[in-house]
Amino acid sequence: MCEYxxxxxxxxxxLNNQRGVLTRELSRLDKYISRMYHxxxxxxxxxxxxxxxxxxxxDVLKKxxxxxxxxxxxxxxxxxxxxxxxxxxxxxxxxxxVSNRWRRDFKMTLTLEEVITASN
Numbered sequence: 001m002c003e004y005x006x007x008x009x010x011x012x013x014x015l016n017n018q019r020g021v022l023t024r025e026l027s028r029l030d031k032y033i034s035r036m037y038h039x040x041x042x043x044x045x046x047x048x049x050x051x052x053x054x055x056x057x058x059d060v061l062k063k064x065x066x067x068x069x070x071x072x073x074x075x076x077x078x079x080x081x082x083x084x085x086x087x088x089x090x091x092x093x094x095x096x097x098v099s100n101r102w103r104r105d106f107k108m109t110l111t112l113e114e115v116i117t118a119s120n
Contacts, residue, residue: 005092012085015078022071029064036060 036057043049102108 002092002096005088008088012078012081015074015081019071019074019078022067022074026064026067026071029060029067033057033060033064 036053040053040057043053
């Protein structure tokens with residue numbers, strides 16, 4: 001496989017993995033918020049605990065916003081890459097066929113590394 005294609009796929013995999021981490025963290029925070037909302041039904045809104053509860057909820061909502069912002073920044077890069085994966089795979093496959101034909105027809109036995117090393 002083409003080294004550039006491997007690097008592209010590696011980057012895509014890394015970004016997808018990071019997206020998974022962010023998705024799991026967002027889910028964890030959402031579940032926590034949901035539990036807090038459920039618990040909110042049972043507390044006295046005028047009590048001292050209510051103020052502490054609101055501060056805790058505020059903190060969790062701020063953390064959630066940080067995760068959502070990071071996801072949006074990641075998606076700005078990841079989504080366009082996902083949209084071109086098929087085109088890149090097709091292009092690499094076509095180029096590989098041409099390269100194989102050139103190697104056969106022109107009896108190309110040298111590697112790029114050998115050419116660069118020989119010219120130094």
